[in-house]
């Protein structure tokens with residue numbers, strides 16, 4: 001087919017953008033990466049994602065797809081044979097989608113807001129984030145990965161929990177995800193970060209810390 005070209009408009013430090021990179025790499029799909037500057041977005045990004053103006057955007061055969069979870073499904077359906085991301089069974093697929101939304105709408109949001117708030121508000125949001133992490137911990141029990149024996153759609157969707165949250169809590173000075181509170185999730189995070197393609201697709205810790213401090217003004221002041 002003409003113009004099989006795959007382009008990814010992303011950002012090196014974005015967990016959402018890294019989800020897509022991991023999926024493309026697991027599938028063995030070659031792609032061109034455009035590293036967007038969030039403070040000065042390219043005309044192409046604004047053209048391809050006029051609604052949200054956010055990364056990632058995948059452009060395949062000249063057509064754009066936005067929203068990382070939507071992109072992951074597109075990748076899985078388009079490059080079917082190599083490394084399936086979602087389970088085959090319709091019920092299991094629905095369950096994976098349910099939890100991926102939980103991750104973004106509950107877990108990510110509460111953790112990020114807790115990191116960016118202070119005082120009583122932070123304490124409240126921290127409790128909320130802990131509750132969501134506990135729910136994930138329960139969901140994982142008895143499994144190596146959310147996807148079973150190997151990394152799948154839900155593990156990739158949870159990349160924020162496996163890596164970003166650890167750096168964010170350090171720069172923000174708040175304990176969100178700790179081994180003593182969430183031992184099962186902690187072990188999963190370690191396993192996830194060690195997987196061959198994953199470990200090469202996580203931003204360097206020092207660079208990410210410096211970026212988060214500069215962009216969001218984290219002070220590492222509170223508890």
Ligand SMILES: N[C@@H](CCC(=O)N[C@@H](CS)C(=O)NCC(=O)O)C(=O)O
Nearest residue numbers: 014015016053054055056067068069
């Ligand atoms: N729900 C979106 C979230 C994407 C997102 O928040 N991207 C951030 C980078 S981590 C972004 O592009 N931010 C640009 C901005 O806030 O102006 C997804 O899953 O793709």
